[in-house]
Amino acid sequence: MKNLTNLIKPYLVIAFALILATSCKEAGQTTTISPELDEYKKKIEGYEKEITELKELLDLEKNRKEPTNIIQSDFAKEIYHQYDERAALINKVVGTDGNGNPFNATRYLSYDLDQLKSYIKYIESKSRKAGVKPTGVNFYFALYPKDYVRDDKKDYAKRQTFFVAPTYSKTDDGETAHIAYTLDNDFKIVDLHKLLEVRIAAQKAGFFSSSASLIEDNSLVGNELGGSPPMDK
Template sequence: MTCKKNLGLLFIAFSLLVSCNSEKKPTTPDAEPTRKEQHEETTNEVKAPEKIISITEAKEDYDNYTKKRANLIEATEEPLEDGSKFIASRYGDYDIETVKNYIAYVEQEAKEAGVKVETLRFYFSTYPAKKESSDHKEVKHPRQNSFFILPTMKVDAMNMGFYIKDLGDGKKEAALIRDYPGILDSKMGDTHKKTNKSYASFIPTTTAAPIMFSDQSLIMNKTTMGPPPYDSDFN
């Protein structure tokens, strides 16, 4: 009887020893990742977007723009004030943190206004032929071609650019760019007639603006355009 009892105690001790040795060892900063950890990392890998194009295609598109657009712009523009040749812009730079912050801000404002950002629309543009813009800001390179970014929201199955109205008391609403005062005015060069269509689901109709009313643009520009100076990745 005593022998059987000792064997039982020995078996229990052996089981505990095996169990302790089989426990996962704590990892250290220098430890190599396990197969499971490596698999978890690979499952979070970001795949290449479908809209990425090849370097060869980019070069072809760049050269086409040079021949069919940039050369025409330079041929029709008068020389600069110092007598040098006008050079058409080819690109604009934003540091990546600015882009991340812009997207986060746009989504934040849209959410507070109760709408969803559908797309970021890039509009080609040209700076005024003077040293100061209409809002009295410096124009570093007059006549330079550029672009600006405008977020859109879905309205009747169409994506349309919008801005934010701050009504005070933490209340915001989204309003269409095309409905902003003066945008579709013929004096601003637009040939389209302003529609009377109501977008009540997004923009409540009011007869008078609240005292705390203010408009917040979500359009981003103010990028570093080039040239000048004349440098490019493709020529």
């Protein structure tokens, strides 16, 4: 709170200076925005950003809970290498990547933190309009098709990825389930599991190809949040 007060003081001083300059102009004096006032304006914008960030930190600290899913690095190393044999099998089965080079299975995905925060705010905002409260997110393993192109390159073709979707809670006969969902263009909730099953059935029946897609203004399904997956090396 002391830090917040210290930030507000210079903000008030600069604001007073701008008010004084505006008053002089209204009094009939011909004035132009001086470099000093322009600098003050930039400082105010900077202070506003710092105050917002500090408030967010204070809110996080106030509501902070210790996570219960932290594992030790030794165990992380153990389970990481448990995947080695499967990765080698994937490399053998897939054969080559989109560029014709020996395939290296994806071993991790890297997501940008700001992109993740932006995604969370996005699903919260869209869901609020739909009258539903997100309770969490589901992660779905997926695979890019062999003809997948990103940035005019086939580096990610055939490569493993995952997409995420929010969940909401639904209680039926005393049992609570967390259901993955997206929204249609009218902000109506769509059960994502049912949507995926219907799409798979339609593809098998030959109704449309895997590259076909519908325009969804309110889709909540996220992928490529900051560039994923990276190359094996």
